[in-house]
Structures are given as structure tokens and as C-alpha cells.
Amino acid sequence: MKTEVSERPDQTETMGHPAWVRVCHWLVALSFLALTFSGYVILMCHPRLYWGEVGNELTPALLELPISETHQHGEWGPRTPFTEDPAGPVSAVRNAVTFNENSWARSLHFLAAWFLVVGGSVYLLAAFLTGHFRNLWPSAGELSLGQFWREVIDHLRLRIRPATGGPQYGLLQKCAYCVVVFVAMPLIVLTGLAMSPTITAAIPMLGSLFGGFQSARTIHFFAAVALVLFLLVHVVMVVKSGFKCQMRAMTLWRKP
Amino acid sequence: MKNGRLFTRRNLLLAGAAAAGGLLWGRWSNTNVELPPTYGHILRMGDNLTYAAHRLLLPGQSMVREYRRCDISSFPVIFLDDRFLKPDHPMNNNQFRAWQANGFADWPGLRVEGLVARPRTYSLAELKRFRSRTQITRHTCEEGWSAIGEWTGVPLWRVLEEDVGLLPEARYVTFYCTDDYDDSIDMLDALHPQTLLAYGMNGRDLSVPHGAPVRLRVETQMGYKSMKYVDRIEVTSELDDGGENGNIQNGWSWYAGI
Numbered sequence: 001m002k003t004e005v006s007e008r009p010d011q012t013e014t015m016g017h018p019a020w021v022r023v024c025h026w027l028v029a030l031s032f033l034a035l036t037f038s039g040y041v042i043l044m045c046h047p048r049l050y051w052g053e054v055g056n057e058l059t060p061a062l063l064e065l066p067i068s069e070t071h072q073h074g075e076w077g078p079r080t081p082f083t084e085d086p087a088g089p090v091s092a093v094r095n096a097v098t099f100n101e102n103s104w105a106r107s108l109h110f111l112a113a114w115f116l117v118v119g120g121s122v123y124l125l126a127a128f129l130t131g132h133f134r135n136l137w138p139s140a141g142e143l144s145l146g147q148f149w150r151e152v153i154d155h156l157r158l159r160i161r162p163a164t165g166g167p168q169y170g171l172l173q174k175c176a177y178c179v180v181v182f183v184a185m186p187l188i189v190l191t192g193l194a195m196s197p198t199i200t201a202a203i204p205m206l207g208s209l210f211g212g213f214q215s216a217r218t219i220h221f222f223a224a225v226a227l228v229l230f231l232l233v234h235v236v237m238v239v240k241s242g243f244k245c246q247m248r249a250m251t252l253w254r255k256p
Numbered sequence: 257m258k259n260g261r262l263f264t265r266r267n268l269l270l271a272g273a274a275a276a277g278g279l280l281w282g283r284w285s286n287t288n289v290e291l292p293p294t295y296g297h298i299l300r301m302g303d304n305l306t307y308a309a310h311r312l313l314l315p316g317q318s319m320v321r322e323y324r325r326c327d328i329s330s331f332p333v334i335f336l337d338d339r340f341l342k343p344d345h346p347m348n349n350n351q352f353r354a355w356q357a358n359g360f361a362d363w364p365g366l367r368v369e370g371l372v373a374r375p376r377t378y379s380l381a382e383l384k385r386f387r388s389r390t391q392i393t394r395h396t397c398e399e400g401w402s403a404i405g406e407w408t409g410v411p412l413w414r415v416l417e418e419d420v421g422l423l424p425e426a427r428y429v430t431f432y433c434t435d436d437y438d439d440s441i442d443m444l445d446a447l448h449p450q451t452l453l454a455y456g457m458n459g460r461d462l463s464v465p466h467g468a469p470v471r472l473r474v475e476t477q478m479g480y481k482s483m484k485y486v487d488r489i490e491v492t493s494e495l496d497d498g499g500e501n502g503n504i505q506n507g508w509s510w511y512a513g514i
Contacts, residue, residue, distance in 0.1 A: 043400070054404050056332050110306055110514060198318075201319060
């Protein structure tokens with residue numbers, strides 16, 4: 001059966017992505033995998049999310065994730081109020097040994113974050129200097145609700161345009177890349193930095209920008225969830241549009 | 257120059273990178289920072305990269321945010337392992353209980369020694385005679401939780417610079433604790449205006465679960481650097497990573513400013 005796909009102005013095959021795009025792509029991709037893995041292990045140590053500056057096992061959580069045995073363990077000593085007010089802040093002793101692999105997980109997370117930030121910065125700088133963003137930014141003519149909707153339907157029916165090995169990109173594809181490059185990635189880096197006591201001391205605005213340490217941690221988590229969802233869809237699209245062509249375009253394909 | 261122009265984009269980028277590198281190298285030579293040992297471990301190299309970047313790129317001793325009294329929150333106490341529950345542990349033995357019962361008046365005191373001009377031992381009363389500082393700050397645990405508390409104590413710089421006197425070679429401060437924990441910080445954090453030897457919490461005497469009689473507050477780093485039950489402080493010129501008992505050889509980052 002012949003599948004219908006929206007026409008594209010330029011159907012000539014490109015020779016793959018520029019070398020700097022390939023290097024940055026894989027640098028960011030590998031560090032993202034390491035960050036997701038170590039981030040999950042870090043979250044397992046305290047799988048509770050909060051809003052504001054403060055959040056701990058003696059305060060209410062916004063969201064509690066059932067992802068480790070430390071989730072809702074009950075081995076706490078009696079609650080001792082700090083003040084005369086019995087409804088005021090309390091102290092209590094945790095008497096249980098909980099899951100904590102943060103020694104290596106935190107260090108792996110920060111090491112991988114260095115690679116992500118370096119790869120991402122080189123990408124942004126090179127993309128800015130070479131005008132590469134023209135490939136990602138939807139042009140005024142193509143940005144219409146009708147076209148957007150048509151592409152959503154096409155994607156949901158898995159009617160994916162065959163790969164050309166690089167730009168031109170479809171409208172939905174451009175929007176997804178722009179959200180990743182200009183929203184999700186900057187957000188996840190900034191919320192990550194906003195959790196550092198030394199960095200927020202030096203840049204106080206970063207500490208308050210997201211509403212506090214725990215808010216930054218919660219936003220960091222949801223940005224990571226969004227990026228993982230992007231990754232899954234991205235991989236499906238690569239496979240459906242022509243895995244071999246797409247992989248060659250992002251790895252060793254040379255001009256004949 | 258392929259196209260015969262001096263100010264090509266590539267040349268400008270290279271010149272910019274070289275200038276930034278030169279500036280950073282100059283600053284690095286002035287910071288007097290020495291990197292902790294990595295034992296060939298790639299994760300410790302990453303920790304050192306973060307430490308170097310913080311010391312290189314951030315202004316020296318920025319103040320952490322201080323909160324209002326109404327921001328004070330509930331505050332958990334984490335006992336890291338069951339050795340604290342054993343009856344012969346220093347925190348549970350009769351000697352410590354006797355000191356505690358007496359408000360730590362008979363406590364042997366906090367010894368400050370090493371590369372200082374006048375090493376001495378402070379009783380709790382003597383520490384309280386220093387001009388104190390009270391600050392409401394956020395404790396950030398590596399586990400992922402946070403809590404806000406009010407701390408009262410003597411700024412460490414007051415003890416080190418005004419009383420015992422630092423010798424010129426002094427670069428690191430190591431803290432030895434009654435519960436056998438020990439760890440160190442560099443001089444930038446040790447002399448930070450908010451780094452305290454705290455003996456009060458939330459307007460009361462510090463309680464034993466929170467580190468009585470004296471605990472450290474290093475507000476610019478993660479909670480595990482704010483050691484409880486400090487009984488000896490040693491000033492050194494070389495970093496003492498605590499060997500097999502120290503953080504580095506146990507897989508943790510020595511620097512915890514992130």
C-alpha cells in the first residue's frame with residue numbers, strides 16, 4: 001500500500017549531517033544516557049518530590065514515586081517539636097539504613113553533565129555561527145495549525161517520511177527539536193545548577209528563579225521525563241524513516 | 257590564511273579561546289588550589305573538574321541565602337548505619353551520656369592544633385564567649401531532601417584567624433569527630449563568614465542527634481560536610497583525605513559544593 005506523506009520542497013538526498021553535528025549529537029546522546037541512569041539511581045535514594053525550598057520525610061510531598069524500598073519506610077524515632085508550638089517544626093531520627101548509591105551516582109551524574117554541557121555549548125555556538133538553526137526554526141510560511149495537525153495525524157498513524165539523511169525537516173520534527181534545544185536542555189541544566197549550594201550562593205537569582213531548591217529538583221525531574229519521552233519517539237522515528245540511512249547520516253557517511 | 261583575511265570567524269574564535277584560557281590560567285595560579293587525589297578513578301577526576309571549575313569561575317566567598325524565622329522547617333536526623341545503635345559506640349557510652357547529663361560542662365573540649373601559632377583546647381563555655389553569629393540557612397542533603405534551621409555558633413574564621421592564628425602555610429582544615437567520622441575543607445570554605453562551629457539550633461542548645469556539643473556548619477557544601485560532634489580540628493598544608501576511612505577512598509566526592 002502506498003503511504004501518503006506531505007510533500008517537501010527539496011527531496012534531493014543530502015550527504016548526512018555536518019561533522020560537528022555528528023560529534024555533538026553522540027556526545028550529548030551518550031552523556032544523556034549516563035545522566036538518566038545515574039539520575040534515576042539518585043532519585044531512588046529519596047523518591048519524593050516537593051515544591052519550594054524545603055522538603056524531607058517530615059514534611060508533605062508533592063509526589064511520591066514507588067521506585068525503591070526507601071519509599072515510605074516507617075523506622076523513625078519519636079517526633080520532637082523544636083518550639084513550644086506542638087504543630088510547629090519537629091525533629092525525628094531515622095533509624096533505618098536506606099538505599100543510597102549516591103557516592104558513585106552523584107559523581108557519575110556530574111561527570112556526564114560536564115560532557116553534556118560541553119557538547120551542548122559547542123553545538124549551540126557552531127549552530128549559531130553557521131546558521132544551522134535555519135534548519136530547525138519553522139519558517140513563517142510553514143507554521144500553521146492546519147499543517148501542524150496534519151503532521152500530528154501522520155505521525156500517530158506512523159506514516160513517516162522516508163529519510164533523506166539530514167535537513168529538510170518536517171514541521172513537527174522542527175518543533176520537537178526546538179523544544180529540546182531551546183527549552184528542555186537549557187531548563188534541565190539550569191535547574192541542575194540551581195541545586196548547588198555554592199553556585200546559588202554566587203548567583204542568588206538562580207536559586208530563586210525556579211522557586212527554591214526542591215522546586216528546581218522537581219522541574220529537573222519533569223524535564224528529564226520529557227527528554228526521555230523525546231528520546232523514545234526520536235528512536236521510533238529514526239527506525240520508521242529508514243534506520244540505515246539515518247544512522248549513516250549521523251555517523252560515517254561521506255560525500256561520494 | 258586561506259582567504260587572505262585576518263579577522264576570519266575561525267581566527268576570532270581561536271583568539272577568544274586563547275584569551276579566555278590565558279585569563280583562567282592566571283586566575284588558577286593565584287587561587288592556590290591543589291586538587292585532591294583521584295587514585296586513578298575517573299569519577300574522582302570528574303569531582304576534581306567540578307571543584308576546579310567552582311574555584312576558578314565563581315567569585316570567592318559568596319554568602320548563601322539566609323531565611324526568616326517562619327521558614328524554619330522540620331529537620332530529620334539520619335543515622336547512617338547501625339553502629340550508632342551499639343551500646344559501646346562513643347555516642348552511646350556512659351562517658352558521653354555523663355557529659356550530656358551535665359550540659360557538656362565536663363566535656364574535654366575542642367582541640368585546635370596543627371599549623372596555628374597558638375594551639376589550644378576550648379571548653380564549650382569558652383567557645384560561647386566568642387562573638388557569635390546566628391543564621392537561618394538551608395541544609396541540603398546529598399540524598400535529595402532539604403531543611404531550614406537556625407544555627408548559632410562561633411564563625412570558624414574568628415577562632416582560626418583571631419585566636420589561634422593561622423601560619424602562612426595553612427591550606428586545609430580537618431575535623432575529627434567523636435563518632436569516628438573525619439573530613440576536611442579548604443581554607444576558602446573554612447574562612448567563609450557563614451562557616452560556623454555551631455552550639456545552638458533554633459534558639460536552643462544544640463541537641464545530641466543534631467551534633468551536640470559542637471557541630472560544623474559549611475553552608476556552601478552538601479550536608480555531609482557539616483560534621484557533628486567535632487572534638488578536634490587540625491590545620492594542615494597538605495590535604496588529608498582520611499585514607500581508607502575518608503570520603504574519597506569510600507567512593508564519595510571530597511568537594512560537595514554541588
